[in-house]
Amino acid sequence: MPAERKNSIRHTVIATASRLFYKQGYANTGINQIIEESGVVKSSVYTAFRTKEDILMTYLETTGAATDKALQDAADQKSTPKEKVLAVFDYLIGLVQGKEYYGCQFLNIISETPLENERVMQQIRKQKNGVRHLFAQLLEPIGKQSLADEIYLLFEGALIANKVHRAVWPVETAKRIVSKLI
Structure with missing residues (x-):
């Protein structure tokens, strides 16, 4: 995956996760919700974050x-x-x-x-x-x-x-x- 695309995915995932973690908490936020709300496909999320x-x-x-x-x-x-x-x-x-x-x-x-x-x-x-x-x-x-x-x-x-x-x-x-x- 090109670095520019990976950075874009990381930014999108972090923006979504930040909103969710802050509003509903870390424990109450599932990885599937982050994937769904960010619009990033699961494989790309796991390429950007283990x-x-x-x-x-x-x-x-x-x-x-x-x-x-x-x-x-x-x-x-x-x-x-x-x-x-x-x-x-x-x-x-x-x-x-x-x-x-x-x-x-x-x-x-x-x-x-x-x-x-x-x-x-x-x-x-x-x-x-x-x-x-x-x-x-x-x-x-x-x-x-x-x-x-x-x-x-x-x-x-x-x-x-x-x-x-x-x-x-x-x-x-x-x-x-x-x-x-x-």
């Missing part, structure tokens, strides 16, 4: 890259380190208020993944460590990078509390606490 978990790994990688870029872009719109960190929370506030928001993709997947699945766990940790690193990087110019872990925990806690309460107040509360910390 397993459903390979599709999941690509989903986590592409979603992670998009999330990292969105958080960095939000921070880049501000000038001071404090404003940059708070802008990440503002981005999160906007995100959780979206009609098609079903929670953090990575926390959703981790809740469905056995802890023994080191391949998936490692990819999720990589993305989450990237968020921790972003906070440290944003705070470095004012010598407060040691607060990165505290801010990261508030960020993650806000995501979880938002999922539980289906409300924006956990993220707004975390942002207020972060503002006081910095």
